Amino acid sequence: xxxxxxxxxxxxxxxxxxxxxxxxxxxxxxxxxxxxxxxxxxxxxxxxxxxxxxxxxxxxxxxxxxxxxxxxxxxxxxxxxxxxxxxxxxxxxxxxxxxxxxxxxxxxxxxxxxxxxxxxxxxxxxxxxxxxxxxxxxxxxxxxxxxxxxxxxxxxxxxxxxxxxxxxxxxxxxxxxxxxxxxxxxxxxxxxxxxxxxxxxxxxxxxxxxxxxxxxxxxxxxxxxxxxxxxxxxxxxxxxxxxxxxxxxxxxxxxxxxxxxxxxxxxxxxxxxxxxxxxxxxxxxxxxxxxxxxxxxxxxxxxxxxxxxxxxxxxxxxxxxxxxxxxxxxxxxxxxxxxxxxxxxxxxxxxxxxxxxxxxxxxxxxxxxxxxxxxxxxxxxxxxxxxxxxxxxxxxxxxxxxxxxxxxxxxxxxxxxxxxxxxxxxxxxxxxxxxxxxxxxxxxxxxxxxxxxxxxxxxxxxxxxxxxxxxxxxxxxxxxxxxxxxxxxxxxxxxxx
Amino acid sequence: xxxxxxxxxxxxxxxxxxxxxxxxxxxxxxxxxxxxxxxxxxxxxxxxxxxxxxxxxxxxxxxxxxxxxxxxxxxxxxxxxxxxxxxxxxxxxxxxxxxxxxxxxxxxxxxxxxxxxxxxxxxxxxxxxxxxxxxxxxxxxxxxxxxxxxxxxxxxxxxxxxxxxxxxxxxxxxxxxxxxxxxxxxxxxxxxxxxxxxxxxxxxxxxxxxxxxxxxxxxxxxxxxxxxxxxxxxxxxxxxxxxxxxxxxxxxxxxxxxxxxxxxxxxxxxxxxxxxxxxxxxxxxxxxxxxxxxxxxxxxxxxxxxxxxxxxxxxxxxxxxxxxxxxxxxxxxxxxxxxxxxxxxxxxxxxxxxxxxxxxxxxxxxxxxxxxxxxxxxxxxxxxxxxxxxxxxxxxxxxxxxxxxxxxxxxxxxxxxxxxxxxxxxxxxxxxxxxxxxxxxxxxxxxxxxxxxxxxxxxxxxxxxxxxxxxxxxxx
Numbered sequence: 001x002x003x004x005x006x007x008x009x010x011x012x013x014x015x016x017x018x019x020x021x022x023x024x025x026x027x028x029x030x031x032x033x034x035x036x037x038x039x040x041x042x043x044x045x046x047x048x049x050x051x052x053x054x055x056x057x058x059x060x061x062x063x064x065x066x067x068x069x070x071x072x073x074x075x076x077x078x079x080x081x082x083x084x085x086x087x088x089x090x091x092x093x094x095x096x097x098x099x100x101x102x103x104x105x106x107x108x109x110x111x112x113x114x115x116x117x118x119x120x121x122x123x124x125x126x127x128x129x130x131x132x133x134x135x136x137x138x139x140x141x142x143x144x145x146x147x148x149x150x151x152x153x154x155x156x157x158x159x160x161x162x163x164x165x166x167x168x169x170x171x172x173x174x175x176x177x178x179x180x181x182x183x184x185x186x187x188x189x190x191x192x193x194x195x196x197x198x199x200x201x202x203x204x205x206x207x208x209x210x211x212x213x214x215x216x217x218x219x220x221x222x223x224x225x226x227x228x229x230x231x232x233x234x235x236x237x238x239x240x241x242x243x244x245x246x247x248x249x250x251x252x253x254x255x256x257x258x259x260x261x262x263x264x265x266x267x268x269x270x271x272x273x274x275x276x277x278x279x280x281x282x283x284x285x286x287x288x289x290x291x292x293x294x295x296x297x298x299x300x301x302x303x304x305x306x307x308x309x310x311x312x313x314x315x316x317x318x319x320x321x322x323x324x325x326x327x328x329x330x331x332x333x334x335x336x337x338x339x340x341x342x343x344x345x346x347x348x349x350x351x352x353x354x355x356x357x358x359x360x361x362x363x364x365x366x367x368x369x370x371x372x373x374x375x376x377x378x379x380x381x382x383x384x385x386x387x388x389x390x391x392x393x394x395x396x397x398x399x400x401x402x403x404x405x406x407x408x409x410x411x412x413x414x415x416x417x418x419x420x421x422x423x424x425x426x427x428x429x430x431x432x433x434x435x436x437x438x439x440x441x442x443x444x445x446x447x448x449x450x451x452x453x454x455x456x457x458x459x460x461x462x463x464x465x466x467x468x469x470x471x472x473x474x475x476x477x478x479x480x481x482x483x484x485x486x487x488x489x490x491x492x493x494x495x496x497x
Numbered sequence: 498x499x500x501x502x503x504x505x506x507x508x509x510x511x512x513x514x515x516x517x518x519x520x521x522x523x524x525x526x527x528x529x530x531x532x533x534x535x536x537x538x539x540x541x542x543x544x545x546x547x548x549x550x551x552x553x554x555x556x557x558x559x560x561x562x563x564x565x566x567x568x569x570x571x572x573x574x575x576x577x578x579x580x581x582x583x584x585x586x587x588x589x590x591x592x593x594x595x596x597x598x599x600x601x602x603x604x605x606x607x608x609x610x611x612x613x614x615x616x617x618x619x620x621x622x623x624x625x626x627x628x629x630x631x632x633x634x635x636x637x638x639x640x641x642x643x644x645x646x647x648x649x650x651x652x653x654x655x656x657x658x659x660x661x662x663x664x665x666x667x668x669x670x671x672x673x674x675x676x677x678x679x680x681x682x683x684x685x686x687x688x689x690x691x692x693x694x695x696x697x698x699x700x701x702x703x704x705x706x707x708x709x710x711x712x713x714x715x716x717x718x719x720x721x722x723x724x725x726x727x728x729x730x731x732x733x734x735x736x737x738x739x740x741x742x743x744x745x746x747x748x749x750x751x752x753x754x755x756x757x758x759x760x761x762x763x764x765x766x767x768x769x770x771x772x773x774x775x776x777x778x779x780x781x782x783x784x785x786x787x788x789x790x791x792x793x794x795x796x797x798x799x800x801x802x803x804x805x806x807x808x809x810x811x812x813x814x815x816x817x818x819x820x821x822x823x824x825x826x827x828x829x830x831x832x833x834x835x836x837x838x839x840x841x842x843x844x845x846x847x848x849x850x851x852x853x854x855x856x857x858x859x860x861x862x863x864x865x866x867x868x869x870x871x872x873x874x875x876x877x878x879x880x881x882x883x884x885x886x887x888x889x890x891x892x893x894x895x896x897x898x899x900x901x902x903x904x905x906x907x908x909x910x911x912x913x914x915x916x917x918x919x920x921x922x923x924x925x926x927x928x929x930x931x932x933x934x935x936x937x938x939x940x941x942x943x944x945x946x947x948x949x950x951x952x953x954x955x956x957x958x959x960x961x962x963x964x965x966x967x968x969x970x971x972x973x
Contacts, residue, residue, distance in 0.1 A: 070883075070958045072814060072965045073890060134886075138877040145876050148916060152924040160924055164916060171912050175905030178886075182893040182901060 101461030177222030216274025227259020230289030245352025289316030329405025394472030523602025654728030669708025675701030775802030832869030880955030
């Protein structure tokens with residue numbers, strides 16, 4: 001079995017083991033073992049990948065495998081990874097692992113909880129390793145549907161409404177995606193070859209410009225809905241607010257990254273002409289998302305809503321970076337995907353920790369928590385500082401790259417867009433510092449005088465996340481290097497079509 | 498005609514024999530032993546289903562009225578499996594004390610007679626033969642719909658079904674007479690290329706189509722569906738929604754693609770419009786249903802719309818795709834109806850709200866229900882997704898992107914109402930949930946086969962390749 005397929009097989013085996021395990025302790029241990037194996041596998045994958053590149057393997061995709069699946073339609077189970085997907089897989093495995101720690105105490109239907117989480121993770125892994133559009137689409141939907149159960153069963157607040165809204169919007173997006181994929185598929189013989197779903201085969205074909213203009217928005221919006229593009233972001237705040245902690249982490253940390261990744265790898269890569277044609281239009285939407293998300297976060301009182309709107313804002317930057325159409329901005333967008341994944345996961349983990357103790361997420365009802373739970377408070381501050389782009393943390397590196405890339409365009413339109421986007425940083429600082437000030441500083445609210453200390457499993461989970469946030473912040477070139485090594489084919493295809 | 502060529506009708510002959518045996522068995526077993534009839538019937542049918550898979554020669558009989566080939570053979574086997582599953586799931590109900598009469602033999606005899614009619618239907622190559630077998634397949638079902646004679650609703654369903662069936666047969670026959678007038682023959686192979694583009698032939702086609710549209714419950718001929726499905730005993734609704742529908746879809750597809758090829762410019766726009774109407778109306782009505790049987794009735798109306806979309810391409814791939822989709826649809830719907838039926842027998846509850854908290858009391862049944870509904874909605878990795886995806890591909894291959902877009906919008910709508918059931922069963926809690934109950938072995942075997950098939954048919958692609966290879970017998 002090749003090392004990529006294992007990423008789908010191990011979750012399936014974990015699910016089987018979970019079905020036959022009894023009692024919450026066994027469930028926890030089985031799930032934990034499964035995710036530790038996956039994390040080790042993702043480290044191993046990076047090691048093997050770097051090794052392969054160092055050995056002079058210059059293929060676009062390494063560890064490829066191609067098995068015919070449905071021959072009449074030329075559908076393959078085709079997999080392979082490049083630097084970007086390797087890092088995304090690492091992100092996924094870390095966040096799922098920490099998610100298990102954070103949801104150590106799940107008491108209602110624990111087996112089903114872990115199974116849904118694992119199915120979700122396997123869908124995400126599958127998505128990142130696919131190079132065949134059909135396979136990718138299958139994994140995308142596998143990743144989306146467990147969210148319904150995860151939010152609906154274990155969520156809080158208006159969980160039924162939020163779960164339904166999220167599922168219907170994301171599935172509606174996948175409907176657009178499907179039309180886009182079929183449009184690409186039936187144009188993949190434009191140069192006389194066979195119809196194919198393989199991304200790299202399609203990329204060799206010159207899809208007619210009219211078809212690109214028609215189908216690019218389908219693919220772009222299809223992916224962008226999950227990437228919380230304005231005005232399709234409305235599922236995200238409700239979904240995040242109602243979801244249990246681990247699911248919010250996984251969702252904001254990983255699932256939303258499927259959007260940016262898909263846009264880059266599929267929509268822009270196979271239809272560069274369409275991308276150039278539509279870039280400005282979507283750029284306006286993205287920048288509205290960036291600024292509007294930040295403004296909306298100021299107005300919120302619920303910690304999860306603040307963070308959800310912050311995600312809308314930061315993921316808008318990913319889309320903006322992708323649409324800026326140059327290497328630095330792309331690198332920044334991918335780094336931002338990674339960095340935001342870790343930061344937002346840490347944020348949601350800390351919200352979970354605080355909520356687990358105070359049983360409220362309303363900022364105005366809490367005060368002076370830093371005196372009672374200092375570790376949790378400090379970690380929250382770290383997440384906040386990383387989020388607003390303090391140097392030394394990952395957020396700074398990523399956003400810097402995006403803005404540097406964006407400023408390389410000298411025309412007024414791009415300048416205006418970039419300036420608006422940059423100014424969102426100030427707004428970000430406002431809503432982060434506002435929460436830190438109100439909730440953590442000041443005199444302690446009387447009823448919260450005796451909150452329990454942060455426990456070992458919560459510490460383990462969050463320390464891992466902090467480690468990675470700092471690692472990206474301190475060694476940006478290592479992470480950026482892996483990404484830039486793989487960005488070559490994109491430059492060749494999208495910028496010089 | 499010698500024995501060898503008669504063996505081309507092996508499916509039909511053995512099934513007839515089986516029906517005759519059951520008639521005798523039904524007389525022999527009386528009183529307390531009556532329950533054994535159902536086990537004998539299902540056992541014999543299981544053996545027969547296995548025999549059905551033995552290799553078969555191809556050819557025609559009765560001067561070309563009856564044809565069998567690999568494609569028809571495959572489809573008959575699919576139908577056999579479907580009927581076997583329905584029988585397995587209905588034993589519990591037949592032996593239940595709530596059923597006041599003990600006419601177990603009749604149930605299976607009628608069921609299998611109707612299946613026999615389906616077999617002649619999909620094998621027929623002559624319009625008269627088609628008509629006769631259509632009647633043979635419909636009349637026993639109308640009796641079955643009224644099977645629970647002490648229930649008003651069941652009798653009502655029987656009457657409704659027979660009235661609408663009689664009406665559709667009338668329209669159908671009228672259409673056939675027009676076609677005869679236009680083409681000068683009733684044999685499919687004589688008609689190919691001889692129908693011509695006249696008002697007569699177009700009127701014939703439309704009426705012929707309308708007759709089948711009743712069977713498939715396409716909009717605007719769907720009005721009987723919900724009432725009959727709700728009133729009839731659940732195994733019968735199940736049979737109507739899968740076996741009856743797929744046989745009709747199959748033969749309609751073959752006649753349109755081969756016999757009415759000349760009129761393709763007429764029936765493609767017709768299918769296009771009907772497909773959109775059927776999807777939207779089926780889905781919108783399903784949204785508001787509380788009774789699960791009505792809910793599944795409208796969902797099956799909507800599914801028929803998707804099938805019509807897949808038929809637009811009118812090539813071999815479309816035939817294979819539709820057969821593949823119908824096979825998946827049979828398993829998905831049997832799974833969903835099966836659970837509804839089991840719960841309805843045990844507790845008499847049929848509304849969506851009654852299912853609140855279902856997962857916490859009956860996790861296995863709830864899972865089967867969820868997987869079947871997800872398959873109907875088209876969620877990977879369950880088979881329904883692959884079936885639907887290939888239908889889209891089939892339509893998109895001829896450039897019907899707009900229709901594909903409408904269809905995927907409809908899938909999203911349908912996902913909403915399928916999730917309503919999942920919501921009740923999984924998300925909600927209830928003070929008064931359906932209590933835990935144990936199913937008998939046969940029911941469990943039936944449901945396990947359904948679930949395994951739901952995963953296998955989709956992920957295991959050689960099945961699709963096989964269906965693709967058998968449609969090569971068609972000359973289109």
